[in-house]
Amino acid sequence: MDVYRPQIILGVGLSSAYTIWYAYRTWSHHRSRCGFCQPETHTAHGFIVASQEKWYACSAEVLDRIESSKLIAVDCFWVGSVLTRRKIALLAFCTSAERITFVRLSELGEFPEELAAVFRDPTIIKVGIDILAHAAKLYEDYGIETYGCVDLRYMAMATPAAKRKLLRADSDLSLISMMNVLLDANLSRDYRMLYSRWEARHLSRDQIYYVTGQVIGAFGLAVKIAQSNDWVANAIGYLLKPYLWLDHFIKIHYASYIDLKFSRDRICRHAVPSKPPKPDEKTLRSYNTLKTPLYDNCVLLCPDMEHLCTCDRRKAQWYLDTDLAEKVKDDPLTVRLRFEPAQRAILDAQYYCLVKHNICVVCGSPENLVRKYVVPREYRKHFPKIMKHHNAHDVVLTCLACHAQYCWYEDLFKEQFAKHCNAPLSEASRKFIDNKALREIQRAANALLKVKDNLPEERRQALEDLLKEHFEVNELTDELVDYAAGIDFREANVDFVSHGKKVVDHFAEESGLLVLETMWREYFITKMNPSYLPDMWSPDHHHDILAVKLSFIEREDPREAESLRRKLGITPEQLHDIVERLKHEDNVNFNRINFQRGRLLERQS
Missing domain, CATH: 3.30.420.10 (Ribonuclease H-like superfamily/Ribonuclease H)
Structure with missing residues (x-):
């Protein structure tokens, strides 16, 4: 007690002094x-x-x-x-x-x-x-x-x-x-x-x-x-x-x-390494690189010669072969459609009219390229169709080294979603689970087939009795043992919900799927600092078009529009603000836009 006495006296003295000062300071402060x-x-x-x-x-x-x-x-x-x-x-x-x-x-x-x-x-x-x-x-x-x-x-x-x-x-x-x-x-x-x-x-x-x-x-x-x-x-x-x-x-x-x-x-923290490990040659060889260029940059034109989009050579040639288009020029291959397309390039859909280069979007390398899904497919496949239709914005090209590096970052981000959305990545949530009883039957049959002569008599008899009891027979034949050795002990997990589905459902109910999509796009930019992304590539891509689509769906089916609006995370006020902004700032003429089969068509005047 004597050891702490000076500290106690000091503490009490300071507290008393501060209390008196505080009373005076508070009084004078409130007075003034x-x-x-x-x-x-x-x-x-x-x-x-x-x-x-x-x-x-x-x-x-x-x-x-x-x-x-x-x-x-x-x-x-x-x-x-x-x-x-x-x-x-x-x-x-x-x-x-x-x-x-x-x-x-x-x-x-x-x-x-x-x-x-x-x-x-x-x-x-x-x-x-x-x-x-x-x-x-x-x-x-x-x-x-x-x-x-x-x-x-x-x-x-x-x-x-x-x-x-x-x-x-x-x-x-x-x-x-x-x-x-x-x-x-x-x-x-x-x-x-x-x-x-x-x-x-x-x-x-x-x-x-x-x-x-x-x-x-x-x-x-x-x-x-x-x-x-x-x-x-x-x-x-x-x-x-x-x-x-x-x-x-x-x-x-x-x-x-x-x-x-x-x-x-x-700061001293026990955490994962701050940088991804350098991938070894074996890891890099496990990826399948593109054998042909992803972008041929052929041009599709509307009947009035307005740019519709770029496409690969095979698609452009198909239009020519089926007499649905006529050739305008050879380099680059440009074809003009003979029919009015279901969708024209409005708002940020102009992105699909731009020429894209067959290089890594991160480092610019033209070698060993692979497709990279900025929003992982395990999430994207659970998005509503309205978010996925005619939208290849999130498929970019990366070289093997950059691809392997980002996969490491990607796994870290998935772990954060797993924790935040209660969507574990572990095998506890796997699609198939082991039937322990059937697994024991298979092991018993394999033991009888492979090491029967080396088993003690008591152990061999116990294994045979296990199989007899399971198949409800008095005699155990070789054919039955062979069948038991090949039995599939995996069963479908009826309670299985994939990690991606849980994360998508969580955001659909809470913040909205547009937030999830934007987070992945911004994460890719933040971690990889890509220097060669195509022009007009944006974390907000397609969001304004979605708002326009929702406004048209609302006219036909208000209940469906409300359900989609909630999933996307767009409030009625935001929807109204976006539509008004497009009218006044971007000069979008809503009287010339029609909504068909989930796509936008700008009517000709």
């Missing part, structure tokens, strides 16, 4: 604070700033809170994907778990100068997941420099108690995973919200709840991780509000991580 802004300038969780007027109305209180806490949890949201990203549309931050500020930069048009000063100030700590990447985007989009950033993953892995919990739970160090483990917050990833329209005129209630959970969760993690350092920090955390101590604590205990870009190489 301005009143709450008008109802239209805030939600139950804080402020929504969508105009300069609203910023002027609430900026005094927002800046006062920031100045008091010297710490904000920050997150940014934008429309787009890995290939194409629009400017940050929404900046959200909080100084406590009670108040959050939504700054709608897409509506404001410019970044408030008072807020820019906050982000430039290195004495104001900014916490979040991948906070340095968000800072880089702020600079790229609005020229705002950001200092004083601390990645929560560094904080967690530098704090032994938090690190142990995360490693024990096999956390992937995402915000949701860390909240689940450290805050006991049972949240799930809502990919539909992540890919929602952050530039919409008004944020939906779901979007507001999603952002609130992300930002308040990040703030809660900063508090929880800091409190996990030792019993003194834990006591201070319970006695005092975070704005009284958290920024100082982070500046002292995590100073080396301020403005340090996150890298997994800098």
Whole structure:
């Protein structure tokens, strides 16, 4: 007890001093604070700033809170994907778990100068997941420099108690995973919200709840991780509000991580290798490479000479042989159809009119090419037909080395889906299972056929009795033993649901299949960094066309359209926004479009 007495005295003294200071600070803080802004300038969780007027109305209180806490949890949201990203549309931050500020930069048009000063100030700590990447985007989009950033993953892995919990739970160090483990917050990833329209005129209630959970969760993690350092920090955390101590604590205990870009190489984790192993020659020889070019780039024209698509030489020649088309020229082979096609190249279907090169989309090599399905076939085969019809966008060419490398990454991603969707990849979920009784019969018969003379009499008799009992006979013939040795002990697993089917069903019920499709496309881009993808190749390919198809199906069969809309993960508001955008921004004339047999046909005027 004497050993801990100095620490106890110090802790009690500090706690008492901090309690007195806290009482005075709280009194003076509330005394000097301005009143709450008008109802239209805030939600139950804080402020929504969508105009300069609203910023002027609430900026005094927002800046006062920031100045008091010297710490904000920050997150940014934008429309787009890995290939194409629009400017940050929404900046959200909080100084406590009670108040959050939504700054709608897409509506404001410019970044408030008072807020820019906050982000430039290195004495104001900014916490979040991948906070340095968000800072880089702020600079790229609005020229705002950001200092004083601390990645929560560094904080967690530098704090032994938090690190142990995360490693024990096999956390992937995402915000949701860390909240689940450290805050006991049972949240799930809502990919539909992540890919929602952050530039919409008004944020939906779901979007507001999603952002609130992300930002308040990040703030809660900063508090929880800091409190996990030792019993003194834990006591201070319970006695005092975070704005009284958290920024100082982070500046002292995590100073080396301020403005340090996150890298997994800098943290000690028991994980799989960060890079795929180099494939050996035996592995490479197991793949069947293409013997002929995949792309012949022959051209199909509509009767009015409009480009329909490119195709292989065999298909173009078939049209000529059946007198369904006439030759226009030989190089490249170009044929004009004699009939109106069921589908014309509208919207991003122009992708299929472009010339494609027979090279690896990753490294550009023309040798040893194989087809690679960016969205694995085990998932894609369970997609609705409307997503697959006339859509070869996700079949790309890779060389053997790049193909083997991506297969390694692909398996890692499948493991994440297996865990997230409760869709195991192990043999416990295999299509066929062993009938243990029949397997014993086969083994007994094989033993009698191969080593009967070497078996002890008692063992031989037991095996023969087993077979007699199974076949319900008194005498065991050689023919019956031969039959038993060849018996098939595998049975169909009536409860079998493939991994791919489970994952597709999960996304169809939760976030939507378009999210699953986009995730695989973006994963391929992120992991392989392909330099030779065809022009117009996009993670969002075909999504606008799907929205148009849905709008036409809705006229014929509203119930079917509603079912498809839910599976795809398109909300009615999103469907309406997409159709309106296509009308006004892309000049799509819906009066000239017809929907037939699952395909789009643009009528001739």
